[in-house]
Amino acid sequence: MQDKSTYILYTIFTLGICLLGWSIDNSYYLQLLIFIGLNTLLALSLNMLMGYAGQISLGHAAFYGIGAYVTAVLTTTYQVPPLLALPAAVGAAMLIAWIVGMPTLRLSGYYLGMGTLGFGMIVHIVFREWSSVTGGASGFVGIPPLEIGSLSFTSDKAYFFLVWIVVLLVIIMCRRIIDSRVGRALRSIHDGEKAAAAVGVDTRTLKLQVFVLSAGIAALAGFLYAHLIYFISPGTFGFMASIRIVTMVVIGGMASVWGALFGASLLTLLPEWLHAFSEFEMVVYGLILMTVMIFMPRGLTRGLLDIYQRYRKHHDR
Amino acid sequence: MQEILQYLFSGITNGAIYAVIALGFSMLYSSTDLINFAHGEFVMLGALCMVSLSLGMGFSLLPAFFFTVLIVAAAGMIFERLAIRSVRHPEPIVLIIITVGASIFLRGLGMLVWGKDAYSMPQFWDLPPIDIAGARLLPQSIWILLIVTALTVGLQIFYRKTLTGKAMIACAVNKKAAWIVGIPFKWMVLLAFGLATGLGAVAGASIAPITMSSYDMGTMLGLKGFCAAMLGGLGSLWGAILGGFLLGILEAMGVGFVSSGLKDATAFLLLLLVLYVRPQGIIGAADVKRF
Numbered sequence: 001m002q003d004k005s006t007y008i009l010y011t012i013f014t015l016g017i018c019l020l021g022w023s024i025d026n027s028y029y030l031q032l033l034i035f036i037g038l039n040t041l042l043a044l045s046l047n048m049l050m051g052y053a054g055q056i057s058l059g060h061a062a063f064y065g066i067g068a069y070v071t072a073v074l075t076t077t078y079q080v081p082p083l084l085a086l087p088a089a090v091g092a093a094m095l096i097a098w099i100v101g102m103p104t105l106r107l108s109g110y111y112l113g114m115g116t117l118g119f120g121m122i123v124h125i126v127f128r129e130w131s132s133v134t135g136g137a138s139g140f141v142g143i144p145p146l147e148i149g150s151l152s153f154t155s156d157k158a159y160f161f162l163v164w165i166v167v168l169l170v171i172i173m174c175r176r177i178i179d180s181r182v183g184r185a186l187r188s189i190h191d192g193e194k195a196a197a198a199v200g201v202d203t204r205t206l207k208l209q210v211f212v213l214s215a216g217i218a219a220l221a222g223f224l225y226a227h228l229i230y231f232i233s234p235g236t237f238g239f240m241a242s243i244r245i246v247t248m249v250v251i252g253g254m255a256s257v258w259g260a261l262f263g264a265s266l267l268t269l270l271p272e273w274l275h276a277f278s279e280f281e282m283v284v285y286g287l288i289l290m291t292v293m294i295f296m297p298r299g300l301t302r303g304l305l306d307i308y309q310r311y312r313k314h315h316d317r
Numbered sequence: 318m319q320e321i322l323q324y325l326f327s328g329i330t331n332g333a334i335y336a337v338i339a340l341g342f343s344m345l346y347s348s349t350d351l352i353n354f355a356h357g358e359f360v361m362l363g364a365l366c367m368v369s370l371s372l373g374m375g376f377s378l379l380p381a382f383f384f385t386v387l388i389v390a391a392a393g394m395i396f397e398r399l400a401i402r403s404v405r406h407p408e409p410i411v412l413i414i415i416t417v418g419a420s421i422f423l424r425g426l427g428m429l430v431w432g433k434d435a436y437s438m439p440q441f442w443d444l445p446p447i448d449i450a451g452a453r454l455l456p457q458s459i460w461i462l463l464i465v466t467a468l469t470v471g472l473q474i475f476y477r478k479t480l481t482g483k484a485m486i487a488c489a490v491n492k493k494a495a496w497i498v499g500i501p502f503k504w505m506v507l508l509a510f511g512l513a514t515g516l517g518a519v520a521g522a523s524i525a526p527i528t529m530s531s532y533d534m535g536t537m538l539g540l541k542g543f544c545a546a547m548l549g550g551l552g553s554l555w556g557a558i559l560g561g562f563l564l565g566i567l568e569a570m571g572v573g574f575v576s577s578g579l580k581d582a583t584a585f586l587l588l589l590l591v592l593y594v595r596p597q598g599i600i601g602a603a604d605v606k607r608f
Contacts, residue, residue, distance in 0.1 A: 056410055103593045110352055110409055111596055114547060118588040121540070121581070129578035239536070243417050250414055282425025289418030294403045297411045 017164045030156040037163035038221050039264035043248040044170055045217035051254035053210045054190030056113040059120020060245045063215040065127055065237030066093045067222025072140045072232055082146050086223055093219030094212045101211040120242050127234040139233030146227040163224055170217060171257055251292055253299030262301055322452035324573040330458040332565020333465045337520040338542025339557035341513040347489040347552035348509040354416040357539015358423035359514040362389050363521025364530040368436045378441055386518045393514025397507050427532035435529035461523045469558060544584040548591050550598025
């Protein structure tokens with residue numbers, strides 16, 4: 001199902017990364033781009049679950065946090081090399097997702113949202129209260145930088161390339177899954193779960209699988225985050241963080257890989273722009289969220305496209 | 318024994334507050350099918366308005382309380398009119414993000430108006446704590462219990478005896494049918510928002526004397542009130558009350574006998590338990606979208 005335009009998009013994307021990576025030397029901008037990459041991973045992971053399978057999760061930051069904390073504890077407390085900590089971090093998140101997903105994914109609509117919210121809050125509280133392992137509310141300090149053999153990712157530029165290569169790989173993986181038989185089954189769940197079951201889609205297993213996959217990608221982002229910042233604290237993985245991921249997916253436009261990239265970029269850059277408003281930052285942020293959702297409930301990408309098409313139609317006439 | 322009684326008192330006090338917040342969630346859900354994630358922020362507005370009106374502007378207790386509820390209910394209705402009614406395709410996910418946006422907006426507004434300080438105010442009655450078998454009961458707790466009882470009775474009368482209340486129940490049962498028999502559905506939604514946020518304001522104003530009120534107090538209170546509503550059964554009046562008290566008491570016992578780290582976790586553990594075992598809540602209707 002991969003047509004020519006997809007390959008062209010991949011090429012443009014790769015060239016864009018190379019261009020940005022080689023031309024930018026300012027470490028502030030590089031950091032910002034790295035964060036856009038991490039948020040894109042998170043948005044992609046939730047997009048698989050929410051955009052394609054139609055299952056809401058209001059606790060996705062929990063998996064992000066599990067990825068970060070598992071690698072932090074392993075590499076710092078137990079001196080495990082990061083390369084071994086990576087599968088452990090991702091695996092732990094996937095295992096937890098599998099256990100939690102079994103009862104939770106039987107719910108739907110608001111109730112599913114609430115179940116995932118409750119799970120996210122509990123994980124957040126565990127990070128905060130289990131201070132002998134996680135460092136408690138004050139956070140976990142001294143996470144080592146990422147070193148794989150002789151390769152060391154200590155400079156911003158190296159990390160930039162690492163994160164964005166991972167993003168590219170995850171995008172390709174997501175696209176391949178979506179364009180496959182499994183992907184079509186997923187989208188059928190989104191459109192009508194009972195109808196999907198009636199035509200032979202094993203909805204329960206499939207929902208669980210996509211939930212586990214989604215948790216794995218989020219944990220990968222958490223792993224990268226921990227080794228970028230060297231310091232993690234529970235506040236990064238709370239309720240508002242989960243909401244921010246949902247917002248990225250919805251604002252960017254659901255069920256679109258590039259929409260996730262757009263939403264993540266926008267929501268990473270928005271607070272930076274809003275710093276100019278200083279005290280009004282929260283008020284403006286809230287207003288933007290509400291306005292976009294009221295006038296473009298299908299996300300900015302789709303909303304802007306609709307406006308463009310309406311303009312074209314008007315113009316042609 | 319004395320300890321248990323003390324935990325019970327503090328549990329009942331907190332539970333009453335959760336019950337009022339849960340009532341707001343439940344009411345709104347039953348008449349509009351909407352979960353307002355900004356509800357906790359209206360509680361915060363209630364508490365801070367109460368502090369400002371009674372301490373800052375020197376209103377006496379009753380008018381301060383009255384105006385607080387009025388102001389916050391008006392804010393809730395404005396929110397409904399501007400943000401909720403304008404949504405063309407009210408899907409859960411869109412409404413969740415809009416109300417979350419509203420909650421961020423209101424928190425920002427609270428920070429602008431009241432700053433980042435935490436405020437306290439004197440109790441409604443300036444009496445010493447009452448001593449019952451060695452455990453201390455704050456007079457404010459009695460106030461809160463009285464308020465909850467009055468609210469429950471009032472709401473019950475409103476739903477059972479008045480035409481407006483009956484119309485609102487009709488909307489909750491079936492919107493289209495209610496519209497066909499001539500009930501102004503939009504007004505009912507507006508009214509439900511006013512009532513629900515008014516209830517939030519009552520909760521906020523009642524706890525202003527026993528906690529520190531600040532712009533960021535709302536989120537956790539809102540989430541816990543929500544857990545209480547789920548626990549009792551979303552959309553049920555008595556369920557909300559029962560859930561609120563149950564949550565308050567269990568939380569206090571958990572803190573007292575197990576660990577203080579458990580305080581915030583109790584609500585969410587109960588939430589998950591209810592969702593897995595009995596998603597319609599303890600006394601909720603069985604009409605739950607569960608696969």
